[in-house]
Amino acid sequence: DIQMAQSPSSVSASVGDRVTITCRASQSISSWLAWYQQEPGKAPKLLIYAASSLQSGVPSRFSGSGSGTDFTLTISSLQPEDFATYYCQQTNSFPRTFGQGTKLEIK
């Protein structure tokens, strides 16, 4: 199985800050990576697919980059609604695997 490791596990930031979350795969997954946002008590929401493609309806302050084993999700200017937990997922091979999550908290 491909292991996905996110860092940090949690981060505190303020409205307007720029935040970057990292995801590292245990082997190359090309660009087969997705990012999700999950608010408490809700289903995950797709933000980014294929490492850098913005899902329809997602604000442009979200961006993704990377290929191979190292990927990043960047939020350019945090808004109050962005405080949530973020997960990466590899879609390169089965079984599909997720990172352990990064909780973004208000400072």
Next chain:
Amino acid sequence: QLQLQESGPGLVKPSETLSLSCNVSGGSISSSSYYWGWIRQPPGKGLEWIGSVNYGGSTNYNPSLKSRVTISVDTSKNHFSLKLNSVTAADTAVYYCARQGSGGRSFDYWGQGTLVTVSS
């Protein structure tokens, strides 16, 4: 707008079978472009992919659950189902159904999730 809705018992006894259904509305489950998947999340923990099925019944399962899982599709009812047998307390989780899109192979539409508790 595509919508997915999970249904099934919220409480299952240990050693019994967990059965859930996912009704798809606003679109056809018979499209060849998509797979339909199940993902679960134990309380306070992360996401675990259980498996996926396409309209023709072709499946992929997580090896960690493969011996206990069956995912099937019913195109006439526009829904797909999950069966997990021999459950234990470790199977207590929120279970989500979702559509796996063709572009990035990621889950682009999700149900709201349903909590299943395994307890006697």
